[in-house]
Amino acid sequence: MTTHLNLTASTHELRAEGLAVGYGERHVLSGLDLEIEPGTVTSIVGANASGKSTLLRTLSRLLSPAGGQVLLDGRSVHSMPSKELARVLGLLPQSPVSPDGITVADLVGRGRHPHQRMFRAWSAADDAAVAHALDATATADLADRPVDELSGGQRQRVWIAMVLAQQTDLLLLDEPTTFLDVSHQIEVLDLLADLNRDRGTTIVMVLHDLNLAARYSDRLVALEGGRVYAAGPASAVLTEQCVQDVFGLRSRIIDDPVSGGPLVVPVGRHHVAAG
Amino acid sequence: MTLTATSTATRPSRRRPGTDAPRSPALPTRTAWRRRLAWLGAGLVVLVLLCAASVAIGSRTVDMPAIVEALGSLGEPVEGLDQAAVVKRIPRTVLALVVGAALGVAGAVMQGVTRNPLADPGILGINMGASLAVVVGMAWFGMFAAHHMIWMAILGAALTAVLVYAIASAGRSGASPLKLALAGAALTAVATSFITAVAMPRGDISANIRSWQIGGVGGAAWDAIGLVAPFLAVGMLLALASARSLNSLALGDDLAAGLGERVMLARGLAALSSVLLAGAATAVAGPIGFVGLVVPHACRLLAGPDHRWLLSYSAVAGAGLLLASDVLGRIIARPSEIDVGILTALIGAPFFIHIVRQRKVREL
Ligand SMILES: Nc1ncnc2c1ncn2[C@@H]1O[C@H](COP(=O)(O)OP(=O)(O)O)[C@@H](O)[C@H]1O
Numbered sequence: 001m002t003t004h005l006n007l008t009a010s011t012h013e014l015r016a017e018g019l020a021v022g023y024g025e026r027h028v029l030s031g032l033d034l035e036i037e038p039g040t041v042t043s044i045v046g047a048n049a050s051g052k053s054t055l056l057r058t059l060s061r062l063l064s065p066a067g068g069q070v071l072l073d074g075r076s077v078h079s080m081p082s083k084e085l086a087r088v089l090g091l092l093p094q095s096p097v098s099p100d101g102i103t104v105a106d107l108v109g110r111g112r113h114p115h116q117r118m119f120r121a122w123s124a125a126d127d128a129a130v131a132h133a134l135d136a137t138a139t140a141d142l143a144d145r146p147v148d149e150l151s152g153g154q155r156q157r158v159w160i161a162m163v164l165a166q167q168t169d170l171l172l173l174d175e176p177t178t179f180l181d182v183s184h185q186i187e188v189l190d191l192l193a194d195l196n197r198d199r200g201t202t203i204v205m206v207l208h209d210l211n212l213a214a215r216y217s218d219r220l221v222a223l224e225g226g227r228v229y230a231a232g233p234a235s236a237v238l239t240e241q242c243v244q245d246v247f248g249l250r251s252r253i254i255d256d257p258v259s260g261g262p263l264v265v266p267v268g269r270h271h272v273a274a275g
Numbered sequence: 276m277t278l279t280a281t282s283t284a285t286r287p288s289r290r291r292p293g294t295d296a297p298r299s300p301a302l303p304t305r306t307a308w309r310r311r312l313a314w315l316g317a318g319l320v321v322l323v324l325l326c327a328a329s330v331a332i333g334s335r336t337v338d339m340p341a342i343v344e345a346l347g348s349l350g351e352p353v354e355g356l357d358q359a360a361v362v363k364r365i366p367r368t369v370l371a372l373v374v375g376a377a378l379g380v381a382g383a384v385m386q387g388v389t390r391n392p393l394a395d396p397g398i399l400g401i402n403m404g405a406s407l408a409v410v411v412g413m414a415w416f417g418m419f420a421a422h423h424m425i426w427m428a429i430l431g432a433a434l435t436a437v438l439v440y441a442i443a444s445a446g447r448s449g450a451s452p453l454k455l456a457l458a459g460a461a462l463t464a465v466a467t468s469f470i471t472a473v474a475m476p477r478g479d480i481s482a483n484i485r486s487w488q489i490g491g492v493g494g495a496a497w498d499a500i501g502l503v504a505p506f507l508a509v510g511m512l513l514a515l516a517s518a519r520s521l522n523s524l525a526l527g528d529d530l531a532a533g534l535g536e537r538v539m540l541a542r543g544l545a546a547l548s549s550v551l552l553a554g555a556a557t558a559v560a561g562p563i564g565f566v567g568l569v570v571p572h573a574c575r576l577l578a579g580p581d582h583r584w585l586l587s588y589s590a591v592a593g594a595g596l597l598l599a600s601d602v603l604g605r606i607i608a609r610p611s612e613i614d615v616g617i618l619t620a621l622i623g624a625p626f627f628i629h630i631v632r633q634r635k636v637r638e639l
């Protein structure tokens with residue numbers, strides 16, 4: 001391993017206090033409090049349009065809150081220099097755009113942006129970070145392939161490699177598994193769990209699959225009505241009442257035979273065995 | 276997005292980070308870098324040859340010794356028609372170089388800022404906005420002096436850019452490429468009919484306007500070049516300084532911001548650079564179409580999507596295209612000349628259709 005890589009566990013603490021965020025007249029988040037502990041994996045769950053993306057975008061200061069603040073180690077992120085923040089906190093948005101014809105290596109290299117000065121040449125540290133990101137995501141074999149030609153699962157790994165090359169201690173990912181088949185979903189989540197375990201990266205992600213969220217996270221945050229409905233370990237958050245209130249869905253919670261955690265079994269109007 | 280079914284076949288084995296996984300092979304970026312540099316060098320060589328051709332070839336045939344003699348006695352009082360012809364070709368060559376480079380870079384920057392592969396100072400209405408301002412200046416305020424035209428052109432270009440962006444941004448999805456192109460087309464139509472309306476009743480100036488509007492570098496003079504040079508220089512520096520920001524913006528606004536880019540500022544500065552370049556180029560040479568559209572597309576095939584390369588390539592190729600068109604215009608209609616704006620359209624249009632047919636034009 002080269003000395004350029006920061007292998008120490010994250011010590012950065014991210015916190016939101018009384019966040020109120022909206023688009024124009026429309027309020028999406030109101031009075032939201034959240035604390036992300038260093039070195040943990042947190043999943044944000046909630047119904048469609050409940051403001052999960054809005055929350056991530058505010059945490060990474062893409063949006064300015066109308067009220068409240070986002071604090072990184074006690075400093076408001078909205079007053080930090082943008083590149084300094086980008087060296088600590090990385091974001092993989094829901095729908096990133098890959099430029100036409102770009103190769104995997106070039107795309108991953110763009111993750112180095114916050115570490116570069118305007119006229120400073122590409123450095124050995126940049127090379128090492130890109131090589132490491134490609135290795136970690138098992139995309140090194142794809143390095144000179146055009147991104148447009150990859151499958152959905154490969155492409156998602158490449159995007160994750162890009163934010164890895166940014167070498168931030170905190171990683172925010174918006175629906176990193178959406179559009180992937182189930183084996184690729186597991187692959188991506190395993191990769192994130194590796195990162196968290198081996199490098200101590202703090203991970204905050206939006207997931208739709210409650211059961212995978214429960215299995216892969218230290219903490220779940222359930223959003224409802226612009227606030228945190230419940231936050232904590234999956235076993236505490238995922239109750240039948242919570243699923244009812246947050247998703248408007250009846251369900252049974254049983255033990256996950258694989259992980260031992262909670263497993264949500266939805267109850268619809270059909271195919272329900274009597275008794 | 277279409278997902279292909281190749282993933283299982285090519286899925287590499289899982290490797291854990293931080294373990295002694297095989298290091299990735301030497302990154303392919305090094306060889307790509309050399310290849311891109313070689314192409315840029317080749318482009319510069321072609322450009323030098325084109326410059327030589329532009330000085331040597333004209334509607335008046337001057338033989339080699341006379342050309343050499345004329346070049347040797349630059350700065351001295353001009354003697355004879357041969358020498359006069361050659362001396363006149365030098366500012367013309369320089370003008371074609373700088374205008375071509377400016378239009379090529381302006382187009383590349385606009386395509387980057389709007390993430391619109393069809394963006395170009397022509398399509399977004401910038402050139403026509405600049406033209407309208409110049410024509411209004413001529414017709415209503417008698418502004419025929421070169422420095423007046425430059426300011427009017429840049430003013431018109433800037434106003435049009437702001438207007439196009441404002442119109443396209445209305446509504447929820449923001450300034451999408453399609454809405455930008457539509458807003459540009461609408462403003463172009465308005466500006467074109469306005470120009471006609473303004474110029475039509477003015478028989479006294481319409482010839483003046485018409486010759487300027489077709490676009491050309493034939494009337495090049497050192498003082499006009501000197502006047503636009505500062506604008507072009509500032510625009511060019513700003514564009515090159517924006518190259519890395521454009522690389523980030525190409526990944527989408529959210530990701531760009533996540534990478535530490537100040538999105539609105541970066542986009543504003545890049546847009547300003549292309550307005551300066553397109554406006555100043557239009558002021559001296561009239562609205563010249565297709566250079567800003569075709570050149571970045573052709574360059575992208577060789578330079579790839581990195582704007583640091585793309586902008587340099589576009590400068591060289593834009594200069595080359597305009598110079599070649601100008602030289603061609605002097606040859607094919609001897610003893611008369613064809614304006615460069617007509618030729619770039621003749622060369623550019625089929626080339627552009629070819630590009631659109633060859634490559635999927637995304638995001639439109
Ligand atoms: N750019 C925007 N402009 C206006 N409204 C928006 C915008 N983005 C999201 N919204 C609205 O904000 C609400 C929350 O959206 P979002 O945070 O994307 O939800 P989620 O990610 O939980 O599905 C939705 O009602 C959505 O329509």
Ligand SMILES: [Mg+2]
Nearest residue numbers: 052053054094
């Ligand atoms: Mg979302």
